Amino acid sequence: MTAILHRITGKLQVPHTDARLLQLTNNAVFALPQPGIVIRISRTQRLRDRADKVAALGIWFTATNAATIRLTPGIDQPVLVDDFAATIWDYIPPTPPEPTIEDLGHVLQHFHRIAPPPFDLPAWDPVGDARRRITDAEGLSEHDHDYLLTWCDQLAPQVDALRDTAPPTLIHGDAHTGNLLRTPDGGVVLCDFDATSLGPWQVDLTAVPVGEARFGRHGAHRRLATAYGRDVTTDPAWPVLRQARELKMIAAAAPLLRSTPGITDEFALRLRTVQDRDSHARWTPFADLQR
Numbered sequence: 001m002t003a004i005l006h007r008i009t010g011k012l013q014v015p016h017t018d019a020r021l022l023q024l025t026n027n028a029v030f031a032l033p034q035p036g037i038v039i040r041i042s043r044t045q046r047l048r049d050r051a052d053k054v055a056a057l058g059i060w061f062t063a064t065n066a067a068t069i070r071l072t073p074g075i076d077q078p079v080l081v082d083d084f085a086a087t088i089w090d091y092i093p094p095t096p097p098e099p100t101i102e103d104l105g106h107v108l109q110h111f112h113r114i115a116p117p118p119f120d121l122p123a124w125d126p127v128g129d130a131r132r133r134i135t136d137a138e139g140l141s142e143h144d145h146d147y148l149l150t151w152c153d154q155l156a157p158q159v160d161a162l163r164d165t166a167p168p169t170l171i172h173g174d175a176h177t178g179n180l181l182r183t184p185d186g187g188v189v190l191c192d193f194d195a196t197s198l199g200p201w202q203v204d205l206t207a208v209p210v211g212e213a214r215f216g217r218h219g220a221h222r223r224l225a226t227a228y229g230r231d232v233t234t235d236p237a238w239p240v241l242r243q244a245r246e247l248k249m250i251a252a253a254a255p256l257l258r259s260t261p262g263i264t265d266e267f268a269l270r271l272r273t274v275q276d277r278d279s280h281a282r283w284t285p286f287a288d289l290q291r
Helices: 002-012 045-063 101-111 126-135 142-165 201-205 207-215 220-228 238-251 263-275
Strands: 020-024 027-032 037-042 079-081 084-090 169-171 180-182 188-190 197-199
Touching (some): 002 027, 002 079, 037 045, 045 084, 101 188, 101 220, 126 142, 142 238, 142 263, 169 201, 201 238, 207 238
Antiparallel strands (some): 020 027, 027 037, 037 084, 169 197, 180 188
16 A cells, blocks of 8 residues: 555655555555645555545535535546555644544534535445445455345345435435544544445434444443434434444455454454344454554
8 A cells, every 4th residue: 555655646746755554444544744635545446436436525525615624626536546546635634622422413414414416426325335345355254255145135125125215315424533533723524435425314323322332432322412413223223224334344344354454353253243143242443453
């Protein structure tokens, strides 16, 4: 990923001497404070189409003055290097205090009121996304591969029924405080739009209570429900939403099993606890494994 970064900065004619890795999961995310940009590189060819969507969304968010990070202007995006695609964003320096769960609730209220853009966006499809990641995974055992696809087959009709009965809303798709940034003027903006789609608004309130249950973080869900004004765990769709979120949290790592240290053991733990129907087992965030 560092080699690809150097080729991208060469195309952009910007220095990379101060580049630092912020994240290494489905994207390699590098901050370059000196030129004032952040470069997000899709790590697998199957995720390249997301870069096109994200670039188009970035333009739309600027046009609607949404509370989101901004694409760096003057660059034809996404930037392509071999089988990799990258988007380039304005760098926001670390600004205290860190965004809170209340900030997330307020930002999501505004985000869900943004009109859908005048171009096609995918419908919320957690099962289809999981299937693509499973297909892209070279390190899966035959047993795990079959189990995950069976889970997808069982969950798909429930997801379809929920999606078809809910008014389509612009949803972030991976809403948690880790995808918030505080700007130097004290505002808070959303980032990471890989999973943005049209679907039930409840999807964006699901990551926090599921994360609370799986990562042992207490109190966040109650505060989010208060800030947003709705408690998703009391919604009739909650059992389907939770399953869809947990499938995403497992399948997201499948393409990385051979390439990212620390992922394999955590992936195995998550899958085993789902197979055992152990809803109380604690997981470790993949981002924490890279620190």
